[in-house]
Amino acid sequence: MNSLDTLPRECEVGGQSKLQPAVTFQTTNFQFARLSQHDFACAHLPGVKFTMADLSQANFAGANLQQCLFHRARMQGVNCAEANMQQVDLSQAQCSAANFTAANLAGANLNMAQFQDAVMAYANLNGVRTGRGGHFARQPTNFRNADLTGADLRNADLRGTILTGAKLSAARYNPATLWPSNFDIAQHGLIFED
Numbered sequence: 001m002n003s004l005d006t007l008p009r010e011c012e013v014g015g016q017s018k019l020q021p022a023v024t025f026q027t028t029n030f031q032f033a034r035l036s037q038h039d040f041a042c043a044h045l046p047g048v049k050f051t052m053a054d055l056s057q058a059n060f061a062g063a064n065l066q067q068c069l070f071h072r073a074r075m076q077g078v079n080c081a082e083a084n085m086q087q088v089d090l091s092q093a094q095c096s097a098a099n100f101t102a103a104n105l106a107g108a109n110l111n112m113a114q115f116q117d118a119v120m121a122y123a124n125l126n127g128v129r130t131g132r133g134g135h136f137a138r139q140p141t142n143f144r145n146a147d148l149t150g151a152d153l154r155n156a157d158l159r160g161t162i163l164t165g166a167k168l169s170a171a172r173y174n175p176a177t178l179w180p181s182n183f184d185i186a187q188h189g190l191i192f193e194d
Helices: none
Strands: 008-013 016-021
Antiparallel strands (some): 008 016
16 A cells, blocks of 8 residues: 655754655555655655665655664665654664664664764664674674764663764663673763663
């Protein structure tokens, strides 16, 4: 089933409100699609399949992407600021230099995804799963040099992830947050919440 709604609606991203043409796709399959630099700002796209799609530098700011499938998608430089990405599958997605500022990624599957140099400041990563990355043939989830300032890391499973050079100041965690082995919480300015 595929539905498209083209009536304009008001959209607020980054504290600014503007009139956007409303785009709604439900359970659409964009597998292998070439959508580089496409503008999906404020679109309603729950459950859409973007498996192995080229989404590099696409704009998903403020979009509803709940339960979308981005498995092995190319998402370098994508803008997902303030997007609702609850329970998405970003496994093996290439998200280097992407913008996830204040995005809601609660419960997302981030197994083997690559977020090096990504901006994820104030993102909700509550309950994300990274697959532990322990198998020798698998590459771990990579947050190298990512900005996770103020991110919600409560209940997140970050075992086996690469956090080298990641900015974690004021990020929140709780007793259920699982860290990589040899990760020193005290060196990063994290905030503990019980």
